Amino acid sequence: MRLAAGVDSSTQSCKVVIRDVDSGALVRQGSAPHPAGTEVDPEAWWRALTAAIEAAGGPGGVEALAVGGQQHGMVCLDENGAVVRPALLWNDTRSAQAADDLVRELGAEAWAQAIGSVPVASFTATKLRWLAEHEPENAARVAAVCLPHDWLTWRLRGSTDISELTTDRSDASGTAYWSPATEEYRRDLLTLAFGRDLVLPRVAGIREAVGHFGDIVLGPGAGDNAAAALGLGARVGDVVVSIGTSGTVFAVCDTPTAEPTGTVAGFADATGRHLPLVCTLNAARVLDAAAGMAGVDLHELSDLALSAAPGADGLTLIPYLEGERTPNLPDAAGSIHGLRLANATSAHLARAAVEGMLCGLADGLDALTEVGVPVSRILLIGGGARSEAVRTIAPAVLGHSVTVPPPGEYVADGAAAQAAWVLEGSEEPPRRVTQGTETYEAKPLPEVRERYHAYRDRAA
Numbered sequence: 001m002r003l004a005a006g007v008d009s010s011t012q013s014c015k016v017v018i019r020d021v022d023s024g025a026l027v028r029q030g031s032a033p034h035p036a037g038t039e040v041d042p043e044a045w046w047r048a049l050t051a052a053i054e055a056a057g058g059p060g061g062v063e064a065l066a067v068g069g070q071q072h073g074m075v076c077l078d079e080n081g082a083v084v085r086p087a088l089l090w091n092d093t094r095s096a097q098a099a100d101d102l103v104r105e106l107g108a109e110a111w112a113q114a115i116g117s118v119p120v121a122s123f124t125a126t127k128l129r130w131l132a133e134h135e136p137e138n139a140a141r142v143a144a145v146c147l148p149h150d151w152l153t154w155r156l157r158g159s160t161d162i163s164e165l166t167t168d169r170s171d172a173s174g175t176a177y178w179s180p181a182t183e184e185y186r187r188d189l190l191t192l193a194f195g196r197d198l199v200l201p202r203v204a205g206i207r208e209a210v211g212h213f214g215d216i217v218l219g220p221g222a223g224d225n226a227a228a229a230l231g232l233g234a235r236v237g238d239v240v241v242s243i244g245t246s247g248t249v250f251a252v253c254d255t256p257t258a259e260p261t262g263t264v265a266g267f268a269d270a271t272g273r274h275l276p277l278v279c280t281l282n283a284a285r286v287l288d289a290a291a292g293m294a295g296v297d298l299h300e301l302s303d304l305a306l307s308a309a310p311g312a313d314g315l316t317l318i319p320y321l322e323g324e325r326t327p328n329l330p331d332a333a334g335s336i337h338g339l340r341l342a343n344a345t346s347a348h349l350a351r352a353a354v355e356g357m358l359c360g361l362a363d364g365l366d367a368l369t370e371v372g373v374p375v376s377r378i379l380l381i382g383g384g385a386r387s388e389a390v391r392t393i394a395p396a397v398l399g400h401s402v403t404v405p406p407p408g409e410y411v412a413d414g415a416a417a418q419a420a421w422v423l424e425g426s427e428e429p430p431r432r433v434t435q436g437t438e439t440y441e442a443k444p445l446p447e448v449r450e451r452y453h454a455y456r457d458r459a460a
């Protein structure tokens with residue numbers, strides 16, 4: 001049996017799946033947690049990766065491996081390959097002012113034309129500007145910058161040579177200094193952000209072997225959302241809604257997008273196509289917070305939410321608990337509206353949390369359709385999709401039936417599919433048919449979204 005391993009080094013944890021290359025069957029898997037916080041020493045990712053590989057029964061028999069990872073995180077290395085400071089993650093909003101400055105300096109339309117996106121605090125370039133302005137001593141030591149999955153792949157190769165760093169097109173497209181339209185770095189934009197040029201990872205081919213971990217061939221890896229698209233075998237017409245730490249709504253397309261309001265990021269995918277994407281900062285952890293407030297676990301929260309009436313009898317939760325990225329409100333806070341004696345219950349709170357979180361994603365779906373993304377099928381994945389309440393309420397809020405694949409690690413699966421692809425060298429990546437999907441339908445709830453919009457606009 002030939003085995004391929006896939007890694008999802010995501011915000012909250014590292015997950016490893018090991019699959020049979022020929023049948024696609026899951027052979028073994030493991031995971032390990034990541035530290036909390038929006039600033040993390042990359043060594044913690046390495047420790048979690050090695051622990052997750054061990055938890056998956058070790059690398060024995062694995063012939064190829066690829067790493068999918070949280071996008072955008074700024075990993076700065078000195079000329080000897082040592083990490084200069086803890087990485088700033090995609091959900092760290094301290095570079096919001098730097099993002100505003102960069103957008104003002106070049107213009108939103110020019111950014112969209114140059115890199116397919118208008119940068120917000122998540123994008124790597126804005127973090128580099130923040131570093132240059134706030135930590136000049138650290139900035140002076142930086143010789144190279146890379147992303148979480150680039151760094152882990154390089155560590156697996158055992159390299160300390162910054163000239164050997166590699167990345168892939170999907171993750172490069174979240175830096176704000178790589179163009180999905182021309183497939184080239186925009187070093188002028190890197191210099192605009194940081195004040196000087198840096199060593200950047202070479203952008204590997206979509207099925208290129210970039211090195212070895214022992215005897216194991218390493219694939220180029222991918223950003224986590226692109227890896228999920230690969231793991232699901234998403235086709236044009238499929239829109240993926242992922243409820244993890246981030247909430248993302250994305251689709252595979254043949255042509256690049258360049259949306260100048262910044263709502264839709266024009267990312268690249270991991271197969272040579274494009275991946276327009278909307279991302280919110282507040283998704284599964286809104287449910288974690290609501291469960292904490294109600295003093296229940298996540299299963300009880302789901303039961304509570306389903307026991308309340310649609311619309312939570314007028315209770316509305318705006319879920320900006322960590323500020324927000326879409327809409328771009330990095331300093332916003334969450335809020336609860338319409339509180340009355342009749343709806344001051346844990347059940348109404350639970351329902352309002354699920355509806356509020358989903359309303360943010362429904363806005364993302366609208367934004368994708370506005371740039372011309374076709375919607376034949378909506379696929380719901382991520383830790384939050386394990387909630388029955390989320391699965392049941394999603395079609396009502398999204399206004400479309402929702403297909404839910406069985407709970408699984410679709411990012412790690414996509415990375416494993418890429419690893420198998422590197423071994424096979426076929427034209428297209430291997431597609432695993434997902435068995436056991438369930439489809440959820442519900443009467444749309446436009447009034448819930450209208451009320452949400454009214455309160456959302458007050459938060460702006």
Ligand SMILES: Nc1ncnc2c1ncn2[C@@H]1O[C@H](COP(=O)(O)OP(=O)(O)O)[C@@H](O)[C@H]1O
Pocket residue numbers: 010011012013243244245246284285287288298299382383384385386387
């Ligand atoms: N049954 C459930 N109901 C609601 N949320 C859940 C459930 N199971 C897991 N989660 C949430 O999913 C999140 C983790 O999802 P995941 O997709 O692994 O995130 P990430 O990839 O960002 O690390 C956690 O916040 C966790 O509380």
Ligand SMILES: O=C(CO)[C@@H](O)[C@H](O)COP(=O)(O)O
Pocket residue numbers: 010011012069070071072090122174223224225244245246247248277279
């Ligand atoms: O910033 C984005 C997408 O642009 C996030 O989707 C990150 O890639 C983190 O993903 P999760 O850890 O929440 O899966």
